[in-house]
Amino acid sequence: MTSIRSDAAARRAQLLDAADAVFGEHGITAPLELVVARAGVGRATLYRNFPDRAALIEAMLQRTVEKIQAHAAELGERDDALFELLAGMARRIVRSPALADYWRAVDQNDPPIRAARERVLALMAPALARARATGLCRADLELSDLSLISSMLGAALRGRTRADRARLAARALDLLRPGLAATGAGA
Structure with missing residues (x-):
């Protein structure tokens, strides 16, 4: 269970890092697909962590x-x-x-x-x-x-x-x- 939680926390941090980089380069309205691509995760992972x-x-x-x-x-x-x-x-x-x-x-x-x-x-x-x-x-x-x-x-x-x-x-x-x-x- 701890491994699953730590993996989820790592993916969440990965998404936040990617969003920070993408928004820094393209602005806060950048397509979220760029965040997904930068983070190297699936779209479902993004929306599971952040609904919008x-x-x-x-x-x-x-x-x-x-x-x-x-x-x-x-x-x-x-x-x-x-x-x-x-x-x-x-x-x-x-x-x-x-x-x-x-x-x-x-x-x-x-x-x-x-x-x-x-x-x-x-x-x-x-x-x-x-x-x-x-x-x-x-x-x-x-x-x-x-x-x-x-x-x-x-x-x-x-x-x-x-x-x-x-x-x-x-x-x-x-x-x-x-x-x-x-x-x-x-x-």
């Missing part, structure tokens, strides 16, 4: 939130965790442009989107509190400001290639860091 495109995208968003959670856990109690989480956010925008663009474009009150956004902010709250307490960031930085910062980093989506997006994301971080720093602090 919306379910597939929601699973991709959930996986992104889980990666942020793992990154936050890995950073632990580091004072600079907030800045590392923001850098991780920039890397995800570079690697998964279609998903990042979708995240920005959909109705922010859509229940799965709202839940994901709230969960990400909750994951970042302790890092923000530590950065404020240690003087690494400005005292008036609010949790809601992190959504604005995410949108600013999303401007990297203007890059046509991964290298362009990486350059834009790095520049955005370089410009944002001094504005986030506490007066006189070098974050």
Whole structure:
């Protein structure tokens, strides 16, 4: 039974990886047949795991939130965790442009989107509190400001290639860091 479950989990991850690659190359509306071909599975496997495109995208968003959670856990109690989480956010925008663009474009009150956004902010709250307490960031930085910062980093989506997006994301971080720093602090 465990082998069957692990095989199913592996196929699900394979489909999510394939969707991320296909959507990154062709956009979020790319034919799902391309996802099936990239994953090397049958169409029935796709639909058994994800009954429609919306379910597939929601699973991709959930996986992104889980990666942020793992990154936050890995950073632990580091004072600079907030800045590392923001850098991780920039890397995800570079690697998964279609998903990042979708995240920005959909109705922010859509229940799965709202839940994901709230969960990400909750994951970042302790890092923000530590950065404020240690003087690494400005005292008036609010949790809601992190959504604005995410949108600013999303401007990297203007890059046509991964290298362009990486350059834009790095520049955005370089410009944002001094504005986030506490007066006189070098974050």
